[in-house]
Each structure stands twice: as structure tokens, then as C-alpha cells.
Amino acid sequence: MLFLDLLLVEKDAKQLGHGLSVLPSLENMEQFKGQPRLPKFAVPKSYGIRLKPDLTACKFAGFVSIDLDVVDHTKYIVLNAAELSVDSGSVSFTTRGISKVLEPSRIDLVEEDEILVLEFAETLPIGIGLLKIGFEGTLNDKMKGFYRSTFEHNGEKKNMAVTQFEPADARRCFPCWDEPACKATFKITLDVPSELVALSNMPIIEEKVDGHLKTVAYQESPVMSTYLVAVVVGLFDYVEDHTSDGVKVRVYCQVGKANQGKFALNVAVKTLELYKGYFAMPYSLPKLDMVAIPDFAAGAMENYGLVTYRETALLYDDQHSAAANKQRVATVVAHELAHQWFGNLVTMEWWTHLWLNEGFATWVSYLATDSLFPEWNIWTQFLDESTAGLRLDGLAESHPIEVEINHAGEIDEIFDAISYRKGASVIRMLQNYLGAEGFQRSLAAYIKRYACSNAKTEDLWAALEEGSGEPVNKLMNSWTKQKGYPAVSVKVKDQKLVFDQSQFLSSGSQGDGQWIVPITLCCGSYDVRKNFLLQSKSETLDIKEFLKDKTDAASAWIKLNVDQAGFYRVKYDEDLAARLRYAIENKFLSATDRFGILDDSFALCMARQQSLTSLLTLMGAYREELDYTVLNNLISISCKIARIVADAVPELLDYMKQFFIGLFQNSAERLGWEPKPGESHLDAMLRGDLLTALAIFGHDLTLSEASRRFQSFLEDRNTPLLPPDIRKAAYEAVMQRVSTSERSGYESLLRVYRETDLSQEKTRILSSLASSPDPNITLEVLNFLLSSEVRSQDAVYGLGVSREGRETAWKWLKDNWEHISKTWGAGFLITRFVSAIISPFASFEKAKEVEEFFASRSKPSIARTLKQSIERIHINANWVESVKNEKHLADAVKELAYRKY
Template identity: 35%
Template sequence: LMIGRPYGIPNRRALHDEFLYTHRMGRSSKPLSDSNSNLSFSFSFGMKKVLAIVVLAILLSVVLSSLITYVLTRQPRTFNPETDREDSIPDVSDTSGPSAEALRLPSSLYPENYRLQVKVYLPGYGAKIDKAHNLTADVDLTIRMGVVQSTSEIVLNSKELIYTDQSFSVERKVKSGELSALSFTGFKVEKELEKVTINTDRLNVGDTIYLKIKYSARILDILGGLYVNTYKDAAGNTKLLAMTQMEPTDARRMVPCFDEPSYKATWDVTVEHPEGTVALSNGLETGTIPTSAGWQLTTFKQTPKMSSYLLAIVVGDISKTEKTNENGVLVRVWARHETVADTAYALEAGAKVLAKYDEYFGIKFPLEKMDMVACPDFSAGAMENWGLVTYRETDLLYNAETYGMNEKQRVATVVAHELAHQWFGNLVTMGWWDDLWLNEGFATLVEYDGTDIISDKNYHMEEDFVRDAQDTAFNHDALPTSQPCSFKIDKAIEVAEAFNAISYDKGGSVLRMIRSVLGPAVFQEGLKVYLEKHKYGNAAAADLWAALQVAADNHKIQGPRNAPLNLHHFASQWTTQMGFPVVIAKRLNSSFVEFSQMRYKSTSATQERLKYRNPEFGFKWDIPLTLTRGEGDIVEKFWVDRDHPLVLPLPANEFFVMNIDSFGFYRTHYEDGGWKRIGKALEENHKRFSTRTRARLISDAFAMAQIGKLSYGDLFDMVKEYIKKEDDTLPLNIFNNEYNVIVSYLASEPTGVDLNTFKRGLLRPQYDVVDKAQLVSFFSDDTLFWTNVKTNTVIKEMCSAKDPGCVADEFKDYQDNFLTLCNGTGLMSSECSKVAAPLRMRTYCDGVKYSTPGAYEVVQDLLIKEKNQMEGRALLKALTCTTDIAQLKRQIRGSYRSQLFPFRTLLVSLDPKQSLVRSQDLGTLFSYVSANQLARPFLFDFLFEQWDKIYERLKEDNSILSSVVKGCVNMKSMQQIHQLVTWRNAHAETKSMHAFSEKIATAYKLIDWNRDYGQQVSDYFSKQK
């Protein structure tokens, strides 16, 4: 599963850099002009006057936005932050609801095969469907199962399925091979435990049992189980598509089954569907025949032995492109007819990387075909169903007119991630959800290799890993709300919560470190041992370590304490306890340096959950330390023992840096003036360090300042001359990401103006030489990808720092290439806009922010017409950038009505039928609104006011609900924390939601940072004046 971004996890894909851009900016206090409120846009002033007003507004907004935000968001502190703090991270085991253990199935039976025939009543096509059957499915299911413990009960997972006493029949296979009927004495549905129990005669060990069930299921309007997608075709007609999303525990919504990953079985699927639709499933279709009037039946080849969460069905009016890859696998990409032309890039990417994975893993892809489907409504980013991978449209389709280079990279990355799962996750599956990180961490690691294959290494994925996965993991794992990669699941909610940055990004980062310790070839050798031994079965982390141990022993890999590397002992330190170390280099005397460790925590305001506080390894790690000395490029390797510091002979005049190329999952700190020496070295010749090493130095320096190990004055002095000379994409991105955190902390303070001024000065040399014309004309050229990303970053950051020239150019682009060309034409924005795709999101956003009220209406009406989801995302973002907060409130509350479209509102959460926003994009919407700092106080209140309705609408989709919570809750005062904790105590359903705990911990971190370091930053800039 690829988590949709920024849905829940702060997005680690370059695709969403635009979100961060608006999050870091202050907001203008008013539109540029109040004139021209009608929709004609025959502007009465000339372009020079427009630009003059824009520049004036920018200068005014530097002061006014900070003052307004300060007044709106700052609360008087009447609570003592040291004595009034709440325990912000309740143990999930103390919350209501059944335990995870209670939801487990008994171990007396196991499935061998499911024979599944589904009749899908999808309206709007060739079949006549009565009201009673509309959006339902009739299912005929036979499960063949074995008996390992004698029992008279068959217990299956089942949720919201409709049975009668005539639904069930049970048969036993006798010695002759014939089936003998067993008595059926009743069934019981346990709603809370999501189980159905069928009572029958005694089943004996060794028996083969056939359970036949006929039942009905609803085609749901939530994004799980068998559910419906709605979209408009080219003629404006409403079309429906039915599809499944089963992971983690939604197969039981369509099929009563052994819905746990360890219960693997084959599936024989047949789908009856209306004429005019195509049916797809995991296996290759063997034929489609007509049945009755308006109906047809499609049969599929049997699947390999697999877990229930990988079952997939799609029914809809869709088209495909296809090709056979070099290893003979048929690869097809499916989409609605209007977008099928946008499938070409994903088709080439999928065919190419699937063949290369065959070679890398040493096991051929076991199915004859690989289908990839672009779905209009999809909660996650994508899902790795074996042979039938489903995606969000924005993560599979690619259109050079509306997708920038980052979005194109995103498509390649998601395809590479999901196809890696076909081996690591599908062929070999974790035994239970506590080892989810094995699936997702490995797919995260390999997606970077796969994307390099797709792009012929033009996307620089080794560099991107440092910014994208590793730093994301560091940021999350430094909080008390983190968790180990592998952890005991106590409550059912923790299964859904496990799909997070720790499972994905930390998991991938730890595996990358292990690969660097073993070497790529030895690591690959161990993976082949692992996959071959456990194919079509299940495995735990210990099984992976055992396979890698075989390869390590074959090559005599050394570990700490001068002993052969013990993979299980080494890797378990990084996967069974939360957190990570910082290696501290301290000079003992003129000849020796000591390397010790401490756990890095970005805040100590709150404690970890109780079950994580006392890990076996005591928050200490065996650390694979790498370093280079002086001007040399020889990488030396050592072990920092978890129990003892490392002491090395390093003369006082010998310069050194640690964690070369950022392969280690640890931060570094240099005492005794070490950071100043690094700053001087970077200023004199930053090229002496690789780009990844420079990026790690910058990130670690900011991290040390955050916990008081390095003063902010020394930090700013360290980078102020060097950054002006930095010309590589990765270090610039890392610097801007880290610096923007400080800007966000002080956005409502007068120091925010100084921070922007300082930032403009650092980036001015790069901004003056960037080739914007190349970016605009050749952003789809992969060979220019890295350069274009740098250009885009520099322009974005200069505009975010409110450089008058940058924003004036941006506003002119908005006027000339968007507003003038699209207003009143009747065309969709994706058809009329000439703003270059990489620039659209922020250009539209700032255009609305600085424009007239009439412009807002135009953008809204363009959003209503738009069918391209990527363009729609940019338009949606623009609407949330308005400085008219009263208008935004009306729309969020659902009371706003456009004159042209009186029945459409902006928000979908409370009534999906009256909305411009798809269910899948709710988290994105709240992320966008939250980026507008003037809207944050309103969002905070909105959550309290509308919680019952929000929860009722989204409680079945933890990812989207968590994203909405994170968008609404942005606190910066003890009063707000107290208000939230008090409210939360009165709403039991929120106690188990990790999103609230994370936002409370983040708020404490912000409050403490402002208390401890805010004045330090302010004093630094005061001295510069």
C-alpha cells in the first residue's frame, strides 16, 4: 500500500512541495484591489498599475500579515507549561473497543481455496436493475478448508454482510472423494468482533471441509471493501465504477473469509457484470460470455496462494493500453476513456521495472499479466493487489500539460513501490500486522532503485532518499508519539495506525543502512535466500535476519566488538525500539576523539506510550560509523558499541566528518567547535563533501540547534556564506526544509520578517541565475530533471520569502496565462491555462491571495468544471489561499452558494452529494486550508463544532479522518492544548486516535521551542541590523 499524501503522513514526495510552500508563508492582510468584482474581468487599470499594486501589497503584507496572524493566533498564557501538562499519549490498551487478540480467528481451520462468484448490480449500463438490488452484490462462495484441531464451529471474519438461515451449507470430503453433507445448526454474527460463527457437526483433524455461503453485500460509499466510484464522462454524464480495497481488514466487507495475512489460499473468481462494463480481477480473464439480458460473465484464472487483503475486483466502463514486457508478462494500464491517453508513461514504467525486478529478486513474476488501474476515488495512493494494482488517478496517469516533473517522478515512484510488493508482501507476506514494516519498509527501499531504473537514473533517487524518506523518518521518530518498526498490536485501531512514516520511511531507512553494512551484493544474496525459502508463505523479521545472516556469514562480514556480525542482534536494536541515536564527537585531548551516543528527542515535554518506555536495548544502538578525514575521500568504517564509546586517534589539526553519504540512520554532533570548522570548510570548498554528506551536515546542524546542542547564531553563521555558493539540488532542498520550520514557528512574530529577509539574501545568488525559461519549456525532459527541480525550488522559496520581483512575476503569470485565458471561455482550466505545470499550484494560490474577489468566483467555477484531478488539486489549493477568511468559513461550513452553482459547496465531509471535493481528497483539503495561517483558529473551532458529523462520515477510513484532524488541530498555546485535552476526555472515540496525540506533542514542542530559542533567534537578527 502506498499511503496517499499528504493524507495523514506529512508528505515525503516531491509532488507535495507546493503544500509546504504555502504552509511556510504568512498571509496578505487584504486583496490587492477591491475593484472589478464582476466576472467580466475587463480590467480598468493597465498591467503596470497592477504590478505596482502587487509590489506595494507585498511590501505591506510583510508587516500586516505578521501583525494580523499574531493578533488572531496568540493566546495569553494563563497555564503553567511545567505543571499543567497533560499526558498526551494515552496507551491504546486503556481505550474502549475489543482487543486485537479478541478479533483474531481460532486456529482450528485454515483455507485452501475460495471459489467466488459475484454478481455486481452497478446501475447506468446495459442491465436492468431494480431498486432493491441497486448498488448491491449477490455472492455465491465456496471455501475449501482443512482441519488442524477438532471443532464444531467454523469462525470467519465478516462485516455488514447479509445472511439468512438458508445461506449456509457444510460438506465433508470422504475417502471415496465424494462430498457428504453435514448438519447446519445455526449461525451467529458478532458485530463488534467482526465475525460470523457457523455451527455444524464435529469436524475432525485431517478433514477437508467445503463451506458454501450465499449472501448479499452492499456496494459501499466508503473507500473500503467493495465500493463505488463516481465521475463525469466527456459528455458530462455521471458514470459509476465498482472496485475493491481490502487492506488491511476490509475483505470481510465483501467476503466472509479468514481475513488475516497468515491465512493464505488460492482464489477462483467469476464476476457477473452489466453489459457495457469490463470486469478485472487478480488472475487473467479466461473468457466473457453473455448470461441473461444485459448481463455478462467473466471468469478468471486461479490466483497464486495469497492473503485475503490482496483480493481485487474492478467493474466499470474503462479502456486500456497494453504491452508485453521483455519477460513475457502482459502489462495493461486501465483508465476511464477520457484519460486513457495519459497511461503511456505508467505503461512503459511498469513494463520496464517489472522485468528488472524478476532479475533482482531471482524469482520470476508468477502471474501472466499485470493490470494497473487508475481509480477516480481511492483512499490510499495505491494498493499492491497481486496482478491488479489500483491507484489514484494522480499517481498513475501522466499528462505533460498538467503534471510537473515532480508529479511525473511521483508516478514512477508509486509504480516502482507497488510492483516491488509483488515479491515483498505478496509472494512473501508478514505473518501479522506487527511486522507490516517488512512489507512497506522494503517496498520503500526498493522504490528508489526501481525509480532509478524507470528514469535511467535521471531522477537522482539516492539523493532523493535522504530528503524524502530518511529525514521524514527522523522527524517522526524524534517525537514521543513514535513507535518501533515492529510492535505488539493491542487494539484493532493500531492495525490502521501502523500505516505511517515509521513503517514506511524508517523501515526503508534501516534496511538501507543494513544494506550499506553488508554491501549491495551480499544484501541481494540474502534477499534471494529469504524469498526462495518463504515464497507463497509468511515470514517474520527474524526470518529476514536469518536469511541475511547466511549471506553475511558467507562473506565473513564483521560486526561490533570485533566479532562476526550478528544480524538478528544488530537489526533488532533498530526495529524493536523507537527512536534513534545521535553520535557525539568530543575531543579528549590533542590526539584522541571520543565517539559516544545519546538518544535524539526533539521534545522531552511528554513521555512515550507506556509499552515503549523500557525496551530491551535501553535506547542504545550498535552504530555503523563512517567518516572521512581532512581533504581525503577514503571512507573509514567503525562500530560505536552500544555499551561503550569509541575512541580514535585523530590529531587536533585533522578535520573529519561522520555518516558519509547519510547511509546511517543516526544524526551527528560535533563538540569543541566542530560545527564552526565544518561551516568554514563548507564556505571555502563545499564540493569537498558529496551532496548527500552536505545534506546530512545541514540537517544535523539544524537538529542540534533544535535541542540546544548548537546555538542558532552559530547555525546561521555556519550557513550564511556557504548557502550562497551551494548549487546542488539536494543540499538546497534540505536547507530550505529545515529553515522553513523556523519560519513557521515564528510566522506570527516580528522576527518572521527578519527570517524572510535573511532567506532572500542567502538565495539571491541562485535566484539571479536560475533558468526559468528552461523550466517552463522543458520541465518534462527527464535529462533536465535535477536542474529543473533546483530551479523550481529556488523560485518557490524566493516567492515564499516575499521577494517583490518574484511575486510580481508570479502574479503576472497568473493574470496573463491563466485568468485572462480561462475566464468566460467555457473551457476547463486544464484546457486553457498556459501556466507551466510545475508552477501552477503556487501561482494559482498566490494569484487568488493577491487578486480581486471576482477572481475567486472564476477559480471556483473552473474547479466545478474540471475533470483532470491534478489540475483540480491546483484549483482547490488556490481557493484555500484567500485572505477573505469569512468567505472561507462560509464554504467550509457548507453555507456558501455560488450564483452559477447554487447546490455545490466546497467541503465534502458532511454531505458527499453536495460537494466539489472527493472523499479521497478530504485530507488534502484540510491540509490546504491549514496552510493558510489566518484560517487556523477557525479550523480549531470547526473541529469541535462539527466533530460528531465528521466522525460519523469518516470513522471507517482512519487515514482520511486522521488527515482531517491534523489539518484542523494546529495549536500554539497552553490554553488550546488544555481545551483539546478537556474536549478529548469527553469523546471516548478520540482517545485511541494517534493523530490527536501527535498534534499535542507537536504543540508542546513548538511552545517549548519558542520559550527556549525564540528570543535567541530574534537577538541574532537584531545584532545583524
């Protein structure tokens, strides 16, 4: 039998007469239950792991031998295990020195706490011992632990075996101390079908083929955390290159797709070289493999030496991938490779410090991408990251960057915009404050000091404080230990600038937080600057002393948070706001500052601290905007305003759409439908976004032209009339005209979906299908997401329904909640169903209805997301009421709609 075959390769394995049962729990074992952390009676030093996956039966057998250091007198060994069948007869502990074999008197596998408690009849001797455990498990379909992914080869459906252990799922593959601080070395052996590729963190040292099976043994790894251990077994092609110091880099993908891995390979080799210099330390393993996995819940995972990716985040097809896909591959590869230093070499001590991994990797990925592709203006695009962080952190139901984690079930939810995007943004703010060179030196010193070890946030602050002489710990604690951020108000009074800070909340209420805010400002020119720390609630600055006659204070524009380097909002008085509109219209401001003024104004409007009329007037100043990132944000804000107006004053919606069409039409006409020879990467991305916006707002010429080009595409998938960068626009346009009585466009898109094997094309289509304004089509699309034709990982792409489809989507969620919860409830994707469908509502009645439905259905993995989504409904509802009662709005909208641009 499968289990028996594997156990017999262990020299000291017991005869299997005990079956797979475990004995009942004892009262004196209760002390270990319900605890967020494992007791540290014993700590692992090294693991020997042998796994034998059966890809047909979708099961695996395993045996683990763990060198333990028993550091305290105890009769217990407590470690993590989940969804495994442990063979009680295989469990033993051998003491070193006297070589005494101890068998546990009791074994308790506590599923609710995911722990395995071993009780021995006598106290374990202090010192090194060897723990052995045999087990079996299932290659699950949950995209976590040791799981199966499916693919087609020569028309036949096949399985591969893949691991995904972050945050706390190594325990689903082998019993272990599944906490980041419990670092150890790992020596892995796999028994797999001989025709398959078998990969792990380290290079292969021995491979023995025996008929249809082969045994593959790998080098022992350096010390690392369990969540970074990785195994992939499947059928793959690969492309290969080497760094200048001999590190072998490969990209593995499905057979026949090797060419699609070349771009990522090139980025990886260059990025390893770049990080070697930036961190003042070479990559620490002899090889780096990157693998495209067909079924993958996250975007990518930084397993040491064996990084796994969604296909959309690693593969790039010259003919069918869009410029946005290319950029996504570059930034994701740079992000995951940053982790090889920041996360893998130096690891957070506990999940409270997750942001150390994710915030830094996000920030550094932009640093690398900017170095490799300076023409992408990636630091301007970084503002999208900041905005996502600001929007989530503007909720009362946000959380601090450093968040308490009391149960493994809570970890998934903090892989969010706070840990990643706010984390990256405060790092950028700190680097801007300390200076790039000193920051880099201190960072390199931190990595050298904590290499092969664990660190906390305070350790990083200490290194930066030593290197800079600045009070980094005091400054940054206000940003990492409390949730939220300030809005800094500025006004001119008696030749002085008056600054006030208060916690910004999107609800319009004010929190009681206070920050040390690095203020940067310029006046009338980027040559006239001032920097200072706002450490109190209010401060004043003498304008005359600041300007020193360089410009006219009475009329000069004043911009705070220069280049949006700080993680805060700015609220200007009416006079200063008018000066900034003038500066925008006359092109005096940088793209980053134009972005910031617009984004802050939108946030203030949503929080009812500014009228929609004044926001729309500001938006009119962007009529000649050319920058990709600024226009992209303008589109996003326009779509959100259109939804609120449709709920508040539906009779104004057509006028509002006409205004938005006028805003974007000139830029769209400048770019046209056809790519131009030698045009920029940013123009290629912008073209599709502008045409998509015009289609959504009902621009007839765009809808007709999109339909014409789509028909050509249906006849010839390689037609030059529909290049990848504008396909999303065409698909959205097609769905705008789809209805129950006119289904041809929908059916055609489904046909394209079924015929393509490119993951990026499939997700493009899925993200367009639900935009039909016909609720009946919306329901068909949502049901399609639950079908076997859509991979579980991709269903979330189709949840962005039209406003007309909101009620249909909510009823669908309720009707299918049991199935959705069962299918996606084991990972973070379940939160996307909740937030995508609930957050767009804008009535207090709907918020109450949502609360009532989930009152008996919430669980730790969705609790925070549910509260945030309900809060967003309240914010929308309050905003709708405010817009309903706004004087002069109708006149302003009509005037803007008829204005000629």
C-alpha cells in the first residue's frame, strides 16, 4: 500500500499494526489548546522529509524525521499538523547520546487548533533528539497545503502536485513547527513518476530511477521557515539563464509555453544582480526556479529558491499579452525576488510583522522595476499603491500595520492593502525623509545583522536610527502601531500658513489619532521648498520668512506633500484650492502632485468634507491631462461618482456621463485605436483604459467601433484590428450592448474564452462579462463562475457587476453562500466574494440586510472584511444623501456636460 511502501524505506520504521487512529484527548492536554503560539519545550533544528504523491488517487504518504533541541523539562512535544492521518505506530523520539527510543503514551491530533500533542510516560532529556512521524494526506483542491493543480497535455487532463504553505499550511503537508521564528534546515526526498519534473527549494543531488518511479534527493537547505518550503511535481518545459556569479535561473511552465517565460527570465536575472548590489549581499542559494502554476490562489509565492506564480504573473506572450500584463510580470517577479532577502534570509518573527515582508517587497519591487524600465515612470504609478492603502486605512474597521494575531485563521485577512500598500508607502515616506543613500546603507546593515535569523519592526527602526542619527523609532511608531492616517488642513491667515492635523475617516467623522508627519511643501515653484515635522495638532509657518521674496505670497500656489511622498491627505482652504486649479490648468505641477490633489479632493468629497460640485470643477481642470497614472485615477474616480449620482439623482446621470466623455475624448482621439510605431509603454496601456471608460459611459462612436473590431477578431484571432491592449475595451463595449434579447456578443465572448489557453485572455474576458446592464445576463455570468469551466482561482475576476446587477449579485451570493464558503472558505479568496458584491451598495437598509444574513454565517477568515464592507455601504449611503441635498449641483453638472473641451 502507498503508506506502507514509503514507511518501509525508513530503517527504524515500526511494524504497522496500530492503524491510523489517534487516542482521545486528555484533560492535562487542554493547556495546549486555543493558544496562538506553540510552546517552546522543544525547537526544531533540521527536518528530513520524504513525500510520495499519488497524482492519480490525489493522495500522498510521508515520513518526517526532525532533529529537536529539547530545551526544557517536559513530557510533551507539541507541533502543528492539520488534515493529516498520523500513524501512531510510526511515532517515536530517540534521545541522542544514550540512543534511547521513547514511544508516546498518548497522541492527540487537535483539528480545531491544528496541533499534534505527543505525551510521553517519562520526562524527555534536555538536549538533541530525533522525532519520527509517518503520515498520509490528500492532495486537496483548495490551493493550500500540498494540493493538486490540473492541466491539459495532448488533449488529456492531468494533475500536478504543488505546495503553498504561506501563511500556515506546511502543517497540511507534514507535521512541523509551523511558525516563522522556528527556522530549521530541510532535506527533502521525493518519490514520483519517472517521467515528471520534480522541484524543491534546493538543487538535486541524486536521482534514482526504478521503473515507473524515481527517487529524487535534494541538497539540504539553509535555515528557513516552514512556510518557505516548496515542492512542485508535474510536466514542464523550461528556459534557462545564469547570473554573472553563476546562479542558475530557470522559468518552468506548461509544455509548449516556454517562449512565454523568456521575459520573466530576463527580468529575474537582472533583478538578482540589482538586489545583490542594493542589499550588499549576493543571493544565497545556488539556483532559482520560477514556476507557472495553472491553479494558484495568490499572485505568486516567494518560496526560497522555488518561486511559484499564477500563469498571468509569470508568462508573457508577445502576440496576445497586453502592455499591462508585461508590467505586471516585471513587478511581481521583482517583488518575489526581493523576498529572497527581505523575508527568506531575514524573516519576520511572527505574523504581526508581516508588513516587514510585504511592505518592503512591494516598495523594493518598484525600485527594481524603475531601474530596469525607467521609461515606465513606475514611481508615478506607485501612487496607485498608496491610494489603495489610503482608501482601506480610511475605514474605522482598518487595522494597524503591526496587528495582533491570535489565531492562524486570522492571518489570511491581513494580506491586504495595509500590509502591502500602506507598508510600502510608509517605507517610501521614510526613505524620502532620511535620504536614499543613508537609507540603503542602513538597510544593508540590517540584512547583514539578521541574516538567517528573525527580526521585528523595532530591529529595523534601530538599524535605520543608527545609520541616520534620526529618531526613526519615535517617528515611525505613530505610523505602524496605530491604524489610520491624518488629514493635514492648511490655510493662509495673517501672512502665516496654519497647519492642523486630524485623523481622516471616509465616514466623515474624526478619529483621535495623532502622527509625527513629515511635511514637505513648495510655493509657486519647485525651487521654493520647505520641510519640517508636524509633531502637534497645529503649527504655523511665517510665509514671508519662508518665501524670502522669491514669489508673490498673495497669488502663488502652495502644494503640500510634494510628489505625494507622505501617507496623508491634504485639505486646502478655498483660496489655496483655487490657486492649485489654476496651477493644474497651466501645467505648473508634476504628474505626482496633480494625482495627489485629485485623489485628496475625491476622498474629502466622499467623506462629505467637500461638495461634489467643487470636485467636479477640479476635475474639469484635467481636460488636457496626458499622464497615464493621473488619467487612470480620473477614470476610476469618474466611475465611482457615476454610481453615486445614479443612486442619488438619477436624472443627472446622462449629463454626468456626457461630462466624463468630454473629459476623456480628446486624450482617446490623440491615441486613436491603432498602436503607433515606437509609441511608449504608457500610451499602450492608456489607450485601452480610455476606450474602456468611453464604452462604459456609453460613447456611441466607441461602442460601434469596438463592435466592428470585435467582429473582425471573431473571424481572425490574429487581426491587427484588435491588439491585446484594447481587447478589454472591446469586450466591455460588447457587453454594454448585451441583453436577454440580444445575446450574440455574450455568446461570442464565451466562445473566445473556451478556445483560448492563455490565462491572461481568460481573465480579461471574465472581468468584462459581468458588466452587462441586464440583470438576467449578470445572473448567467455569476453562475458560469461556479462552473467547471472557470478555475477556482479565477472566479473572483467576474464579480465586478454593473450597478444594475447589484441586487442580482447579492441574491446569488446568498443563494450560493454554502457552496462558495465550502469551495473558497479555506483561503483569502473568500473575502473577494464578500467585498466585491457587498461594498458597492449605498443604502442603510442594505447594510442591515447584510448584517442580518451574516449574523450566523461569519467566521474569523471573513470577519474583518465583512465589517469593512458594511462600513463602505454606510459611507456610500451617507454620500448619496449628501449629494441628494447639494445645492447648485444640477446647474454645475449641466454646465460641465455642455462645455466644449
